[in-house]
Amino acid sequence: MNRGNRILLSCVYWAFVLYVFVPLILMILMGFKDSKFIGFPIKSWTLDWYTGVFADAEILSTLGYSAAIAVLATLISVAVGTWIAVLLEGRKFWGRTAIFGMTVLPALVPGIISAIAFRIYARYLGIEPGMGAIVWAHAVHNVPFVVLVVMARLSTLPKSQLEAARDLGADPIIAFLRITLPYLVPAILGASIFCLLLSFDDFVRSFFLGGYEPTLPVLIFAKLKSGMSPEINAIATVALVLTAAIGIWAERFTRRMNKDTKA
């Protein structure tokens, strides 16, 4: 690569970084503005919006509600996804491709379509809109990510590991619990974090399947309709810091685990 190209490439890179981060930085800045209207110039600064967020019972309970939905949906999708991954990986049987295709499908269907489909199906089954319905839709949507991540890790488990466990007296179930499962922990953890963030962030499914109680994205949407205010910026910033912190921690943690347990 010559010098000119290198300079061009780094310009493109920094332009991209600006493009990604400028809106975020603006959003964060506006959360500290001591005025009801979003926009420059910022004449004075305040933390009132933040203290407001943490004092607002509705926002806090919505945050808890979203977190509860995310955790439940994640637990279900991790259990189901791991089970499907173990069933599919390294095995050949009739209908394997069909099962794999159906498993991955929910990740590919556009959110709005799947949300409407879930809404109609929930009504048909008599499931009331609300937490249960949201958890159900989130879990189905998350399963493919778990399956793909766990299958990728499973495919690197040497066959001799399970044979060695069997050789030393473990039946297939004990071999799975003591060898396969610990080997999958980094993948399962990584997939869980990803599911948590997907679910926490989801708007469309939560909006279509929700009852009276809003999730955090739905609440922000409702507040936006009644006009922009730095309060929204403060809420969004809190959510951003929370999810980014979890994401970065998970990334570092799973990387370290992957390194430590290389077979």
Add this chain to the structure above:
Amino acid sequence: MTDQTPLVRIEGVSKHFGDTVALDDLTLDIARGEFVTFLGPSGCGKSTTLRILGGFERPTTGRVILDGQDVTTQPPEKRQVNMVFQDYALFPHMTVGQNISFGLELKGMDKASIKRRSDEIMSFLELDAFGDRYPAQLSGGQRQRVALARALAPDPALLLLDEPLGALDAKLRGQVQQELKSIQRRTNKTFFFVTHDQEEALTMSDRIVVMNKGRVEQDGTPEDLYFHPASRFVAEFIGETNLLSGEMRGHDGDAVVMDWFGQTLRGHAPAGAPPEGAPITASVRLEKLGFHATRPETGNAVQGKVVGKTFLGSRMAVDLMVEEAQGATLRAFVDAETGQTVGADPIWIGWDSDSMAVLRD
């Protein structure tokens, strides 16, 4: 008193994978305390035999008897057999100590006994210092010892070893060969060792079974196989040898008489003598050829001319051409001094009839 019944009896075992026959009607006994090596090129059926003994493959036909009990359909976890895997298969998320205890826990031993037994085996294999380390923190040789310790800990009746030295460098391999042999002698366990390395097989085994294309080529002590190979395959696979193509002439007492391009030679036929007039191949080891100034009075002798020498340190490989045998060549190992003194003049090459084996093709 020692138990005279064989520990393992393999009865007419065949294994087919689709259309390929991996193992073809193998029948074999393994005695208690024996170090048996299955030797052969890849795809010869040695690993299939090992996996059948371990319970990882089920034979298509035939039976496997372990300690008087039919284990043909028994899964690996029920067998008193443990294995050292080619890649060691140590559990990466467990420490050395936990790896070694794994088999003991599953045997249902209590905590104190597990501790005692794993300490015992770790000190036996000089692993005391590594109990709390993870496999990723060990060298190749240490991992190999952990794999051995883990397999020996549950006190198996039979220990299977699947090319466990393949991953070690050449220098370490020689040392580990000695160690393995001495461990086998001290524990008095039956070792079933699989390798494609003839040198490994010769150094360690009490008995070698040479496999080829799913069948036994020859079964005997290392000395037997080396000096009295029964087939061309064995002669070529183990060590270096001179192969003499000729024609069967007849018998002279115990010896077999052959014609080698007009030279009459005497040998022996471990695998039975072929009919008169049949084309045959005979094998004589390089170090069995001796040089003489005059024709030796007993044994085989031909006159040859030195056409090449290779210095190998303690000895020398000498290539000879035998004009009377249509210019056929022989190769001999002699000590370095003898090698230096032989020159351009024709010399007599002699060897005993006992040291030449007539082979099965």
